[in-house]
Amino acid sequence: MTDADDPTIDDEIVARARIHAREVISEHDLEIDRNALEWTVTTRARRRAGACRWNRADEVATIVLTRQAYERYDWETFAGVVRHELVHAWEYQQFGESGHGERFHDLAATLDAPRYCETFAEPRYALRCLGADCDWSAGRHRASKPVKAPGGYRCGRCGSDIEVEHVDSGRTWTTASGFGGAKAALGKRW
The missing domain is CATH 3.30.2010.10 (Metalloproteases ("zincins"), catalytic domain)
Structure with missing residues (x-):
C-alpha cells in the first residue's frame, strides 16, 4: 500500500x-x-x-x-x-x-441529538459593552461588520458603545480605523 x-x-x-x-x-x-x-x-x-x-x-x-x-x-x-x-x-x-x-x-x-451543537473553537474576537453597569459580551470567529467598525454599533442590552478585542494579542479598538490599525500592527500575527 x-x-x-x-x-x-x-x-x-x-x-x-x-x-x-x-x-x-x-x-x-x-x-x-x-x-x-x-x-x-x-x-x-x-x-x-x-x-x-x-x-x-x-x-x-x-x-x-x-x-x-x-x-x-x-x-x-x-x-x-x-x-x-x-x-x-x-x-x-x-x-x-x-x-x-x-x-x-x-x-x-x-x-438524543442536540438541538444546537456547541462551538468547538475559541472566538478570534471578543465584543464587550463599555457601559459601567453592563457585562454584555459576545465572541466572533470572523471579522464581521461589528468587528470591523464597532463605532456603528451599540450594546443591545444597555445602548452603550462597544469595544472589540483581538483575543490572541489582547489589542482592542472601538472604531473602523482602530480595526485597521490593529490589523496593520499585528501583521502576520493577525
Whole structure:
C-alpha cells in the first residue's frame, strides 16, 4: 500500500459517521434514503461542527462534518453532531426544507441529538459593552461588520458603545480605523 492509499483522518471521520448513521437509521426506522445522502469533511468551519446542505435539483443531502470538531470532541459528543445533521437530512428528504423548529426538535429528542451543537473553537474576537453597569459580551470567529467598525454599533442590552478585542494579542479598538490599525500592527500575527 502506498501513502496515497493510506486512509486519512477525513476518511476515518466519514467512515465512523456513516456507520453511526446506519445504526441510528436502522434502530429508529428513519425514512432516510442513504443513496441520496453524501458525506464530506471541512477544515474551514470555525464554529459549526456540522452542516447539512440540500441540493434541491438532485434531491441529495450532503452532511458536512468539521475535522477540528472531530479532533476536539469526544466521540459521544461528535456522534450527537452526526445525529443532529441526520435530522436535517431527514427533513430535507421528507419536506424539502429544514430548520430548528418543532418538527426538528421532536425527532432530535427521539434520536438524543442536540438541538444546537456547541462551538468547538475559541472566538478570534471578543465584543464587550463599555457601559459601567453592563457585562454584555459576545465572541466572533470572523471579522464581521461589528468587528470591523464597532463605532456603528451599540450594546443591545444597555445602548452603550462597544469595544472589540483581538483575543490572541489582547489589542482592542472601538472604531473602523482602530480595526485597521490593529490589523496593520499585528501583521502576520493577525
